[in-house]
Amino acid sequence: MTLVKDSLEPIYQQIARYFRAQIESGRIAPGDRLPPTRDLARQLGIGRISVVSAYAQLQAEGLIAAHAGRGTYVSGGRAPVRGLDGASRQFPGAPDIPMREITRLAEQPGVIAFSGGAPPEEFLPVEALRHALNLVLDRDGAAAVAYEEADGYPPLRAGVTEYVSSLGIQCQPDDVLITGGTQQALDLVVQTVLGEGDALITANPTYLGLLDIVHVRRVRPVGVPVDGDGMRLEAVEAAIREHRPGLIYAAPTFHNPTGAVMPLHRRRQLLALAAQHNIPVLEDAVYHELGYRGTPPPPLKALDEHDLVLHASGFSKILLPGTRIGYVIASGPLRERLARVKQAADICTPGLNQRAIHVFLANGALIGHLNRVRLELRERCAAACLAASRHLPPGSQWAEPSGGLYLWVRLPDDGPTAAELYVTAIQHGVAYAIGTLFYTDGSGGRHIRLNFAAHPPARIEEGFRRLGAAWQAWQQTYAPAVRRAPIL
């Protein structure tokens, strides 16, 4: 591969174009492995960021696919997956750039990062946590730092039971399993309910962490399209008949990344569909409490008449990400199996963290904190929508969210994809999450997710301005070059 370093065409575009030619000409066959980004970067004597970006673009074009921890392969082939039978299986649309990669690129000094998934850091109740920790250590002494029950600290399980009852969920403390954040709750359910190769239905796009689970657990993701009200039910029904899934994953309220809220009647229809085919539903309710325009419909679990819903949520988005306290609400034998898998996974969730969160629940501090965060989120959301209309390229599309942390934007067709624009955006001092990351099939190349919650209004305005400027710069500099440049 020969790179023209002073070409108008950016390095990563040249790399992408080289591999595109290799693939289209068949010189690289489906299933062939591409060199690791780090190695290739060293080989070519260029920054890894260019290689990462080139691979991202090729995946956005569906030419390649990555497999968690197993490398990047030309699509249409079979990636080596260790299986009982020794046979290989392929998984579509594994994110080519893991979120950690995005985060690193976005962490460069001066970059305004809208790429992460964290709640606003300046509102994390550090002092209240300090108070809770000291209170717990005074009250419980060594018991607070000894092994905790595998199911969770009993008073916290009772506290969660009471807390979710305010959302309309009726359950017993025995139905509550405390987990290491909502992520572990999702992972425990997936590995308890599904086996390797089993199908899981999810909205497409969907939560990035679910795709991580899907690829690590070797589950087969079946993505169904969404509209403004979330998953389209006729597509869900078709997917059920075609793929016989073992589980339906649904994030009906302030869906990540789209922000969609599933209306009450569709929630009931989804549950009826699940009941008709007797398929358990994994509900991800982690954003449910972050609404700032009206109250969302009740969670699926509150409408669950056939005991099919496993309700997963936690305190990372609404209170303290770093304490890693989540929970899953389930009952019957499945609940017992979840507890066994949890115990094998890490024995128990840290007792001190559980007891501190329990203090927040017990003394009402959580409610006060939530009200404050909601007000701030509403303000930041308004600032983001205003900045978007001011600075994003004409033809961009988005829906104003009524809750959650994210603005989901579709860039216009007559310009760079999210992956193509990414490096330029970083160079202009702004970062976003590339849309393809959230899709099961590597589509969504024109979408970007912007976490406006992470910054105060002034920074949001400035960040969106930079994004618009990056778009302009790309159009003026690269677009003609790309059209002009021959295959090397």
Add this chain to the structure above:
Amino acid sequence: MTLVKDSLEPIYQQIARYFRAQIESGRIAPGDRLPPTRDLARQLGIGRISVVSAYAQLQAEGLIAAHAGRGTYVSGGRAPVRGLDGASRQFPGAPDIPMREITRLAEQPGVIAFSGGAPPEEFLPVEALRHALNLVLDRDGAAAVAYEEADGYPPLRAGVTEYVSSLGIQCQPDDVLITGGTQQALDLVVQTVLGEGDALITANPTYLGLLDIVHVRRVRPVGVPVDGDGMRLEAVEAAIREHRPGLIYAAPTFHNPTGAVMPLHRRRQLLALAAQHNIPVLEDAVYHELGYRGTPPPPLKALDEHDLVLHASGFSKILLPGTRIGYVIASGPLRERLARVKQAADICTPGLNQRAIHVFLANGALIGHLNRVRLELRERCAAACLAASRHLPPGSQWAEPSGGLYLWVRLPDDGPTAAELYVTAIQHGVAYAIGTLFYTDGSGGRHIRLNFAAHPPARIEEGFRRLGAAWQAWQQTYAPAVRRAPIL
């Protein structure tokens, strides 16, 4: 089933005898499921403890086997296991009484519990932890409670690198992955290296939590016999040739439950064997620092010339169980895969806990604490060995440990098995861990594990006295009855 409540034969013996007859007569076939302990207890209007104990005895006899979260089945048959092919597989020796069950029974007021795996609670450095937590919150503010890097808090990874160098392990911070306790480190390695049905070699008996992982992950455990120096190598070699394992699990220093220490030459031979067959070795070093009679040989990782050893350890046994901080030291592509599985499992380990442990490492508090704990453990170990020679039934066998928390005792043949004695022991106010729990094949019925570290010398003396008394009582009351009693 008819129970004679005022019989000299204890209820649980009657239940066990009923099922034994049913099984031996073929009225219950291999693969048939026994009723859940809770249901049967309700049905018979008796305490669940009797049913649990009866099942424990039947398993000790090899007549039945339990499968984590999937119930108890008559042995020799096939338990329903969800697999890709839909076929069923059977796993030998799943613990019939999960550790949580044992713990509950042992938690009755007045019972001196030697059954757990926790370090002495009265030495947990609660005040030092409080100091560390407040220091971290002062110093880092919100960053201490935000999302942490998936690989772990970088200064802690550097601190672990320096810490293990004192044990002779040379590694880089990038080789260190912080986990939710050592248990998660073990689980991540097993699920990253092995697939369903793959074989794993382990000492037999072995760590209970490893058996939990084995059953949840549907890995095939291959137990090799031990002597006073740990795993017998000719048995390891034979097992390698017969089962082609994907991983060898080894706890060479103060092995749980036996307390054995593998000598240097055998460590080298084990590694040579692994290298010869190119099989990775998962080293569990969680007790390595708890020696109180001389210094143990270096960890396997310190002797690892072929980069085959994955070194798992943590701070639960030596410092604070409840903070759930452990680590695995690995390098190369496997290290990267471990990080991906970790991120899918729970995104990250709580940052606050990691930063607090880092303070203990950085200010030297850990070393001081360790020295204090070692002194106390030596005293308690001596008290336990003395009490054992005083009170345990004649013919009992044990080896005096040189480190760790446990005394591993083999009861004499002319009396009850550990499972048979258990209920009587509880009634006499003492609890132990039943030996069969630690075996891959349900053998070891005459063994018990006693965690002497959990109690001061006086309590140890009293607890062992009660154990001896329980043995006497069982012999005088039940033994003749059992010999006399006809099948119901």
